[in-house]
Amino acid sequence: MGERFYVSAPPHIRSKYDARYIMHQVTIALIPPTIAGIIFFGGRAILILLISIASSVLWQRLVLYIKGERRPLDGSELVTGLLLGLNLSPLVPWWIPIIGTFVAIVLAKELFGGLGFNIFNPALIARAFLVVSWPMEMTTWMFPYSATQATPLSGITQATPLTLLKLQHTYTPYINLFLGNRGGCIGETSVLALLIGAGYLFYKGIIDWKIPIPYIFTVGILALIFRQDPLFHIMAGGLILGAFFMATDYTTTPITKPARVIFGIGCGIITILIRLFGGYPEGVSFSILFMNAMTPLLDRWTIPKPFGYKTLGRNV
Amino acid sequence: MKRLLRPLINGILRENPILILMIGLCPALAVSSAAINGIYMGLAATFVLTGSNLLVSLIRKWVPDQIRIPIFITIIATFVTIVDMVMHAYAPDMYNILGIFIPLIVVNCIILGRAEAFAYHNGVIESLGDAIGMGLGFTLILIVIGGIRELLGNGTLFGFQIMPSSYKPVILMILPPGAFLTIGFLQAIQRYRGGKS
Numbered sequence: 192m193g194e195r196f197y198v199s200a201p202p203h204i205r206s207k208y209d210a211r212y213i214m215h216q217v218t219i220a221l222i223p224p225t226i227a228g229i230i231f232f233g234g235r236a237i238l239i240l241l242i243s244i245a246s247s248v249l250w251q252r253l254v255l256y257i258k259g260e261r262r263p264l265d266g267s268e269l270v271t272g273l274l275l276g277l278n279l280s281p282l283v284p285w286w287i288p289i290i291g292t293f294v295a296i297v298l299a300k301e302l303f304g305g306l307g308f309n310i311f312n313p314a315l316i317a318r319a320f321l322v323v324s325w326p327m328e329m330t331t332w333m334f335p336y337s338a339t340q341a342t343p344l345s346g347i348t349q350a351t352p353l354t355l356l357k358l359q360h361t362y363t364p365y366i367n368l369f370l371g372n373r374g375g376c377i378g379e380t381s382v383l384a385l386l387i388g389a390g391y392l393f394y395k396g397i398i399d400w401k402i403p404i405p406y407i408f409t410v411g412i413l414a415l416i417f418r419q420d421p422l423f424h425i426m427a428g429g430l431i432l433g434a435f436f437m438a439t440d441y442t443t444t445p446i447t448k449p450a451r452v453i454f455g456i457g458c459g460i461i462t463i464l465i466r467l468f469g470g471y472p473e474g475v476s477f478s479i480l481f482m483n484a485m486t487p488l489l490d491r492w493t494i495p496k497p498f499g500y501k502t503l504g505r506n507v
Numbered sequence: 508m509k510r511l512l513r514p515l516i517n518g519i520l521r522e523n524p525i526l527i528l529m530i531g532l533c534p535a536l537a538v539s540s541a542a543i544n545g546i547y548m549g550l551a552a553t554f555v556l557t558g559s560n561l562l563v564s565l566i567r568k569w570v571p572d573q574i575r576i577p578i579f580i581t582i583i584a585t586f587v588t589i590v591d592m593v594m595h596a597y598a599p600d601m602y603n604i605l606g607i608f609i610p611l612i613v614v615n616c617i618i619l620g621r622a623e624a625f626a627y628h629n630g631v632i633e634s635l636g637d638a639i640g641m642g643l644g645f646t647l648i649l650i651v652i653g654g655i656r657e658l659l660g661n662g663t664l665f666g667f668q669i670m671p672s673s674y675k676p677v678i679l680m681i682l683p684p685g686a687f688l689t690i691g692f693l694q695a696i697q698r699y700r701g702g703k704s
Contacts, residue, residue, distance in 0.1 A: 284675075298688070324679040 200265060200307040210306060213441070214266030216397050221273050221436065227371050227381035228328035231335035232281040246365040247272025250296040258301075267306045271295050272438035274314040274436065277378025278429070278476070279321075281333045285327065291317040292401040311483045312443045315476045322476075326344045330354075330388060332374035351375045353472040368426040379429040389435035402458075403434040409459025410437035417467055430462065433475035443483045450489035457482045511636040514625070518640020524617045525648045525690070525699040531617040535649055536686040538608050545653035547601045549646025551602045551609060553639065556618050558586040560638035563626040570627075579622045580613065587613045617641060619661050628648045652689050 227496075228236045251268035251490055275291050281438035300309045320412025322329045323336040332351050351374045367373045378385075392398045410430060411421035424430070438444065445451050458478045465474025475481035518524070524531050534552070534564045554651050561581050563570075570578055594602045602609065612618065621641055626634040657663055660680030662670035670676075679685050 320679055321680065323684075324677045324680070325675060328675070 199207050200267075200305070207485045211266045214270050214395055216392065216395050217270050217436070218266065218273060220391045220397075221270070221277065221378070223384035223387040224277060224378040224381060224432065225273065226260040227384035228277065228281075228377035229369050231380060232333055232377055234334070238285070239279055239281060239283060239288055239377060240273065242285055243276030243279070243292060244269060244272040246289040247256075247275070247292040247296055250292055251301075252298055265306060267300075268296055271300070271313050271317075274378075277432065278314060278318045278376050280329065280331060280375075281377050282331045283321075283328055286299065287321055287328060290413065291321050296318045307442050309376050311441055311480055312437055315437055315480050315483075317482060318476050322471075324419070331442065334374060335372050335380070344500040351472065352423070353466060357466075357472045358422075362420060362423055363427065365422065365426065368423070376429060376432075379432045382426045383429050385431045389431075392435065392439075398435065399451075401448060402438045402455040405452050405455030406434045406438055406458045406462075407431075409456045413459065413463040417463070419467070428466070428473045428487050429475040433479055434458075437476075438479050438482075443486060445486050445489045445493070447490060447493040447495060450486075450493040452491055453493070454482050454486070457485065510630070510632045514629075514633050514637035515640035516562050517645075518637055518642075519644040519647065522641075523644040523648060523697075524641055525645060526694055528608065528617075528620075529694075530620050531615055531645055532690070534608050534611070534615060534688065535645075536683065539649055539652040539656060539686055540660070540681045541657045542653040543606060544601070545646065545651075546552075546656050547594070547598065547650030548605060548608065549664055551594065551605075552612055552615060552617065552645055553642025554590055555583060555586040555612050555615075556621060556642045557635065557638040558589075558661045559583045559618055559622050560626040560634040561631060563622045564629060564631045564634035567627050575607075576619075579619060583618050583622070584613050597630060599606065617645060648693070652686065652693065656685050660685055 209386035225240065228240075247262065247268045251264055255264075264425075272292055272295075275295055276288060279288060279291070295313035298320075299311055299313040302308065303309045340406075352368060355361050355363060363373055369382045371384065373380055389398070393400075407425055407430065411425050414421040414424040434455075436453065445454050458475075458481075461478035461481055462474040465471055465477060469472070471477070522528055525535050531552075534548055543556060559579070559582050563579060566578075587610060590612065594605075594609060613654045621637060625637045629637070654664055657665075658669060659677045660682075662674050662676045677685075680689070
């Protein structure tokens with residue numbers, strides 16, 4: 192026993208598929224969007240991502256030290272740090288990712304008991320905290336390099352496609368949305384890179400279709416119903432990133448199959464409601480957080496019935 | 508003197524209403540966005556608590572058990588009405604900030620709770636000490652919560668600029684989630700301290 196013996200996050204099955212393996216696979220899947228973000232937003236994006244990852248690991252180590260747990264890191268802090276960095280604008284001040292990872296690791300994850308016990312997605316809680324606290328800094332977007340001759344680290348501000356739609360009613364061309372040549376968070380702009388990463392996760396069996404596909408289809412169908420361009424609403428904003436990488440977090444999403452589909456549909460409805468009728472231009476993060484809160488209810492509602500199970504009639 | 512002091516200190520420290528008894532959280536969450544609000548809210552509640560505890564312990568031998576709650580509520584409502592009118596007349600700015608939470612002192616669990624749990628079973632002097640102790644404990648925590656939230660969320664303390672002008676305030680802290688976070692951290696510190704001794 193002693194120091195070498197530690198209890199990792201469940202499941203406690205001898206298998207290659209433990210928490211660390213899955214977290215590393217997610218990290219690998221996040222590499223294409225990271226590269227795309229760096230291509231489009233340059234050195235500033237590298238800086239923000241590095242600060243985010245480094246501070247995330249530091250906070251995790253600090254918490255483990257305070258809790259007196261001498262165990263290796265499980266890779267989740269890497270995913271959280273990277274996801275948070277990908278969810279930030281390249282122009283945020285340097286201290287934003289540090290505070291963000293503090294909120295994610297310490298407040299949203301470890302205070303609830305660590306990996307596997309958190310109610311909400313840590314990276315999204317951090318993003319919500321930052322958006323509410325520093326609305327100016329968090330919504331100053333940068334124009335990608337390939338479109339202008341901007342010098343590195345200066346950056347020209349540019350609204351996101353959804354903000355343009357909300358304020359000026361202009362649509363960004365599909366090709367810019369698909370490749371990522373547009374304003375936005377570091378990791379959300381390139382649909383192509385995100386799909387490559389998501390394809391890798393599907394191939395490895397890390398995520399299944401039951402949350403992301405209903406989520407994306409709901410957004411598309413609702414966009415059609417409200418006379419909007421469905422393809423634009425699917426590709427603009429953080430929907431692809433959120434649907435494949437954040438609405439599929441194991442801890443904070445339902446277990447049963449019908450509950451997962453309902454989770455996806457609920458996310459889609461809230462996303463489109465916020466986008467079209469809410470105060471914020473984008474609703475992906477808030478919709479996933481809202482459905483995170485619904486997760487225990489959805490699970491309880493859809494407990495599968497064992498074969499031959501009958502409810503006893505009440506004789507009162 | 509001892510009969511007065513023991514419940515008084517008890518209310519501030521060992522049975523602090525917010526940190527330990529966990530009652531009166533609603534006003535603590537709602538009006539603690541600035542330290543000055545905490546002083547006014549705390550003093551208003553302390554006044555009502557003192558008045559109601561005194562009256563309840565005075566008449567406790569004549570109150571029929573079955574209808575004691577309506578009697579308590581009537582007594583409390585009387586004092587709340589006094590506070591409401593006095594504040595409206597002499598501190599209209601603060602009255603506007605605290606708004607609905609002044610009349611809502613009527614249903615504050617601290618006041619009804621102490622009337623029921625303490626004043627109804629104890630003498631006048633003990634009840635007085637208990638009321639002042641509980642009221643001061645409540646006021647103190649409200650000021651601490653309000654101070655933390657005001658400092659982080661606005662960069663000021665009691666309205667004076669404390670943080671340097673380059674400080675970017677955490678707006679979330681003066682919104683409702685900030686109150687939950689602050690109270691959670693204070694209770695965690697309290698439990699950590701309690702666990703050690």
